[in-house]
Amino acid sequence: MSLPDALVAELDRLVAAASHHPREAAVDVMYALQRHYGYLCDEAMHHASRLLGMTTLELESLATFYDYLYRRPVGRYVIHVCDSVVCWMFHQDSIFDYLCRTLGVPPGGTTDDGLFTVLPAACIGNCHNAPTMLINGRFYDRLTPERIDAVLAELRQSTEEPVRCK
Numbered sequence: 001m002s003l004p005d006a007l008v009a010e011l012d013r014l015v016a017a018a019s020h021h022p023r024e025a026a027v028d029v030m031y032a033l034q035r036h037y038g039y040l041c042d043e044a045m046h047h048a049s050r051l052l053g054m055t056t057l058e059l060e061s062l063a064t065f066y067d068y069l070y071r072r073p074v075g076r077y078v079i080h081v082c083d084s085v086v087c088w089m090f091h092q093d094s095i096f097d098y099l100c101r102t103l104g105v106p107p108g109g110t111t112d113d114g115l116f117t118v119l120p121a122a123c124i125g126n127c128h129n130a131p132t133m134l135i136n137g138r139f140y141d142r143l144t145p146e147r148i149d150a151v152l153a154e155l156r157q158s159t160e161e162p163v164r165c166k
Contacts, residue, residue, distance in 0.1 A: 003047065007036055011051055022052045026062055030069055039070040067121055075110045075117035077155050080134040083120040087131040095131045095143050096120055102148070115156065 003011075010032055018024035029052060033044040040048075040063050042056075049056045063069045067080065081087075081096040088094065096107070099118050103111050110117040126132040129141030133148075140151055 003036065007032065011047075015051060023054055023058075026052055026054060026059065027066065027069070030059065030063060034069060039073050041073075067119070073110070076115050077135050078117045078119065080119050080121040080124060082124045082126065082130070082132050082134075084123045084127065084130075086127040089130070095133065095148065098145055098148060099133075102145075102152070116152070 011029055014025045014028045014032065015022045026048070029048050030040055030044070033048055034040050037044045045056050045059055045063070048054070048059050052059070060071070063071050070078070079099060081099060083096055096118070100107060100109070103109075103116050103118060105111055105116070105118055108117070108119055121134070124132060124134045124139075126134075126139055126141055129139070131143045132139060132141040133143060134140070135151070135155070140147070
């Protein structure tokens with residue numbers, strides 16, 4: 001399947017900005033393709049492989065190393081819950097466990113309606129506002145069960161279109 005012209009231009013720009021070799025742009029290219037497809041499906045990995053001159057195995061090793069690259073389908077909203085000791089100290093009940101119970105999913109699971117995926121993150125760099133989570137790149141901090149419930153309710157009401165692998 002062909003990619004939209006705007007995405008092709010963005011990918012070309014990312015590769016051209018690499019100082020010495022296209023592979024320097026590998027993570028940025030994969031992230032751009034993930035934004036388009038919703039996750040790094042095989043088609044996305046083949047596009048990246050051709051563009052970067054890397055094997056899909058080399059790209060696979062990168063994709064499975066980084067927490068924010070997904071090789072399997074995820075929900076419309078990917079919730080990265082900080083699972084560091086600092087976030088644990090600021091809340092007697094685990095925010096991660098609360099989210100999994102509330103959404104009815106196991107760790108790493110996606111809700112049946114495809115809205116939410118809950119993933120642990122070793123640290124998301126927002127310790128001064130613990131406990132915290134990151135949803136599609138947006139910080140939510142000083143969490144309580146009530147605040148989490150309000151955030152989930154707001155996201156459920158959103159009219160934003162989900163991204164799906166084509």
